[in-house]
Amino acid sequence: xxxxxxxxxxxxxxxxxxxxxxxxxxxxxxxxxxxxxxxxxxxxxxxxxxxxxxxxxxxxxxxxxxxxxxxxxxxxxxxxxxxxxxxxxxxxxxxxxxxxxxxxxxxxxxxxxxxxxxxxxxxxxxxxxxxxxxxxxxxxxxxxxxxxxxxxxxxxxxxxxxxxxxxxxxxxxxxxxxxxxxxxxxxxxxxxxxxxxxxxxxxxxxxxxxxxxxxxxxxxxxxxxxxxxxxxxxxxxxxxxxxxxxxxxxxxxxxxxxxxxxxxxxxxxxxxxxxxxxxxxxxxxxxxxxxxxxxxxxxxxxxxxxxxxxxxxxxxxxxxxxxxxxxxxxxxxxxxxxxxxxxxxxxxxxxxxxxxxxxxxxxxxxxxxxxxxxxxxxxxxxxxxxxxxxxxxxxxxxxxxxxxxxxxxxxxxxxxxxxxxxxxxxxxxxxxxxxxxxxxxxxxxxxxxxxxxxxxxxxxxxxxxxxxxxxxxxxxxxxxxxxxxxxxxxxxxxxxxxx
RNA sequence: GGUCCCGUGGUAGAGUGGCUAUACAGAGCUCUGCAAAAGCUUGUACGUCGGUUCGAAUCCGGCCGGGACCUCCA
Numbered sequence: 091x092x093x094x095x096x097x098x099x100x101x102x103x104x105x106x107x108x109x110x111x112x113x114x115x116x117x118x119x120x121x122x123x124x125x126x127x128x129x130x131x132x133x134x135x136x137x138x139x140x141x142x143x144x145x146x147x148x149x150x151x152x153x154x155x156x157x158x159x160x161x162x163x164x165x166x167x168x169x170x171x172x173x174x175x176x177x178x179x180x181x182x183x184x185x186x187x188x189x190x191x192x193x194x195x196x197x198x199x200x201x202x203x204x205x206x207x208x209x210x211x212x213x214x215x216x217x218x219x220x221x222x223x224x225x226x227x228x229x230x231x232x233x234x235x236x237x238x239x240x241x242x243x244x245x246x247x248x249x250x251x252x253x254x255x256x257x258x259x260x261x262x263x264x265x266x267x268x269x270x271x272x273x274x275x276x277x278x279x280x281x282x283x284x285x286x287x288x289x290x291x292x293x294x295x296x297x298x299x300x301x302x303x304x305x306x307x308x309x310x311x312x313x314x315x316x317x318x319x320x321x322x323x324x325x326x327x328x329x330x331x332x333x334x335x336x337x338x339x340x341x342x343x344x345x346x347x348x349x350x351x352x353x354x355x356x357x358x359x360x361x362x363x364x365x366x367x368x369x370x371x372x373x374x375x376x377x378x379x380x381x382x383x384x385x386x387x388x389x390x391x392x393x394x395x396x397x398x399x400x401x402x403x404x405x406x407x408x409x410x411x412x413x414x415x416x417x418x419x420x421x422x423x424x425x426x427x428x429x430x431x432x433x434x435x436x437x438x439x440x441x442x443x444x445x446x447x448x449x450x451x452x453x454x455x456x457x458x459x460x461x462x463x464x465x466x467x468x469x470x471x472x473x474x475x476x477x478x479x480x481x482x483x484x485x486x487x488x489x490x491x492x493x494x495x496x497x498x499x500x501x502x503x504x505x506x507x508x509x510x511x512x513x514x515x516x517x518x519x520x521x522x523x524x525x526x527x528x529x530x531x532x533x534x535x536x537x538x539x540x541x542x543x544x545x546x547x548x549x550x551x552x553x554x555x556x557x558x559x560x561x562x563x564x565x566x567x568x569x570x571x572x573x574x575x576x577x578x579x580x581x582x583x584x585x586x587x588x589x
Numbered sequence: 590g591g592u593c594c595c596g597u598g599g600u601a602g603a604g605u606g607g608c609u610a611u612a613c614a615g616a617g618c619u620c621u622g623c624a625a626a627a628g629c630u631u632g633u634a635c636g637u638c639g640g641u642u643c644g645a646a647u648c649c650g651g652c653c654g655g656g657a658c659c660u661c662c663a
Contacts, residue, residue: 121663129663136663165661278659279591302660330661352663359661384594385656385663392656422601422612428594428656435601438613445612448626487603491611501627559622566624577625584626 091474092152093481097143097348098426100275100356100380105483108151110347111378115154116147117346119338119377121355122159122222125201126167126178128402129208131416131431132352132386132393138417139383139425140350141214142484142525149524150477156220158341160334161205163198163224164327169312172197190313195226208403211413213527223337225328229315231336232328236304238370240319245369248296250307250324254362256300259369270368272300275380276357302362303329331362338363339371349377353384386429393431409433414528415440421486421526442494443528449497450519451534452504458512460520460531465510470499473518480525493522539585543574547585550576 095108110116120140123129129137140159147153162168171178172194174186183200186193202224210216225232236252239245244258262270296303307326308314314325328336338346344367351360360380367376385392388399403413411433419439423429466472473496479489500507500515507515516531523529539547550565569576570588577584 123663124661133663139663162661167661276658277592299660353657354662357658357660362660383663387656390655419601424603427602430601432601434599434613438601440613442612445627452627485603487601487612488610491603494611498628502629504627554622557622563623575625578621579626 091477093150093474093477095147095151095481096483097379097381098483099378100360100382101378106379108147108347108379110153111345114152115156116144116151116348117156117342118144118147118158118348118350119334119342119346120157120159121334121349121351121359122161123201123205124162124165124167125198125205126165126171127201128404129205130393130400130402131388131406134208134212134403134416135386135420135429136350136352136383137209137214138212138420139484140381141209141218141527142421142425142480142486143348143350143381144218145525145527146480146484149521150481155218156342157218158221158223158338159219160337161198161202161222161224162330162333163202164194164226164313164333165330168194168198169327173311190311191226194313198224208413211403212417213414215527221341223341225333225337228333228337228340229328231340232332233305233315233317235332235336235339235366235370236317236328237319239304239366242369242372245304246297247319247322247324251303251326252305252319252324253296253301254304254366254369255297256302256365257298259365262369264368264372264374266374268374270365272365273361274364275361278357302331302358304332304366305329331359332366334359335363335366335370335376338376339367339373344371344373345375346377348379348381350381350383353382356380356382383425384428386431388431390430390432411436412440415443418443418526418528421490424487425484442490446493446497446519447529449501449504450516450529450531453500453512453516453519454531454533456504456507456512457509458516460513460517462513463510464514464517465508466514467503467507467511469503470511470515471496473522476522537585537587539574543569543572543585546572547574547576547583551583554578 096105097108098105120137123133144155144157148155170176174188179186179197180200183196206216236245239254240252242262244255244262245252246255256272259270260272264270305317305324305326306329307324312327314327317324317326349360364376367373387393388401391397391399393400403416406416407413415436419431419436420429422435422439475492476489476496479485479492519529520531523531546565546569550562550569553565554562566576573588575586575588577586
């Protein structure tokens with residue numbers, strides 16, 4: 091069973107029914123991290139949103155998804171961070187060699203590893219990626235794209251750098267007769283640039299403030315690549331926007347289906363990526379759908395270091411939060427709304443998540459199997475309502491609402507269900523988990539219970555069976571003091587570490 | 590300065606003109622020796638001031654508050 095997926099498209103500013111360029115295959119590109127520091131939870135929201143989207147496309151849309159996420163390893167911040175004397179250089183990166191390119195790679199690989207560990211911890215699977223290209227591995231492709239842009243009259247060399255001319259672009263006619271348009275994703279009001287920004291912009295030797303850099307000429311001891319444009323060598327490195335244009339074209343082909351990123355990337359990053367693809371590759375579109383997630387706030391305030399509410403994943407883990415609870419908490423807000431990250435909400439969502447996990451474990455303990463014969467129980471609502479909410483522009487809050495209704499009804503009839511009905515429920519929940527990715531479908535983990543604790547519990551059970559309530563309660567208190575809780579059932583008890 | 594978004598109960602967050610999601614927390618009940626778990630029931634809300642309307646959380650305007658973009662920030 092698959093459903094049509096509806097998605098908000100920043101290009102058309104409306105919700106549209108998604109359909110891929112090639113039948114059955116979705117090619118999706120996500121703007122990934124700049125690896126100069128550890129990702130913060132705001133970054134993680136963007137990647138979790140993209141992951142939820144690609145999982146929805148796979149599980150509910152039935153598509154084969156080719157997901158590419160780039161790693162930006164060459165820009166001002168990675169160069170500064172890896173430069174000699176950088177305060178960001180960590181001891182466990184080893185000594186700096188003095189070779190700018192080698193040090194850059196050492197520095198960025200360090201943060202790339204941390205990044206991959208973080209996204210894995212929040213439920214993003216490495217094997218869901220078609221590729222995670224590093225910008226420095228695609229310099230040749232970027233240079234070729236820049237040459238194409240210059241050849242088409244939209245790029246120019248100035249003072250050792252190469253720029254994109256937005257005015258030439260606006261006059262560019264594509265081979266198919268269409269006219270290039272600057273401002274398709276985000277129309278900016280150039281008449282009212284904020285004061286100060288224009289001044290800063292004038293530090294560059296470009297013809298117009300709205301022009302942007304394609305290739306930055308080398309300064310000082312920066313890492314660089316040789317590059318010949320119009321007969322002159324302009325050693326330097328790629329501009330930020332060109333990276334994604336070139337890598338997305340090489341790895342996915344143009345136009346691909348979906349491009350994702352945070353709202354802040356709409357302009358200039360995505361607008362410029364698109365313009366470069368149009369100017370260089372003569373492709374009217376880079377991507378058919380542009381997906382942008384909103385930011386998050388922490389305790390009602392913009393996350394910032396000065397407010398002391400700036401968190402990376404390891405900060406939260408140190409505070410005792412489970413990364414999967416953080417992923418799950420992100421589901422409580424729609425991706426296009428500002429999400430107010432609060433500790434209270436994470437712990438509330440953690441409890442909700444545990445409740446559903448309990449239901450899954452109970453089904454398993456009743457012998458349910460995802461692969462067994464399935465039959466639907468008349469008192470359990472169809473799981474389709476959950477998927478319908480996901481399919482409707484990733485409406486996770488209402489999907490969760492539907493899911494709780496589903497789980498509650500399973501709980502109610504759990505004991506009277508037939509085996510095949512339990513199989514069906516377990517299979518339904520498993521499929522939901524293919525999108526949400528926070529539950530375990532393995533048997534409930536068994537705790538190794540120390541012999542001493544086991545003996546106390548057995549003694550208590552004996553006392554309880556003999557209706558010696560005082561002794562039974564005393565032993566329960568002893569066990570509690572030792573960190574174990576005991577739950578009585580009809581036939582026996584369950585020991586669990588107290589949480 | 591320009592353009593734009595948001596403001597819902599203790600918390601998070603849906604909902605777009607009349608039927609007021611959902612989760613966590615709170616209260617009551619069922620079950621249980623008592624608990625725990627689970628289930629059932631339930632209260633409290635639409636920033637503020639005006640306007641439109643038979644009727645507004647939902648439409649319009651002012652104000653207050655939070656936030657975004659305006660050249661390399663998810």
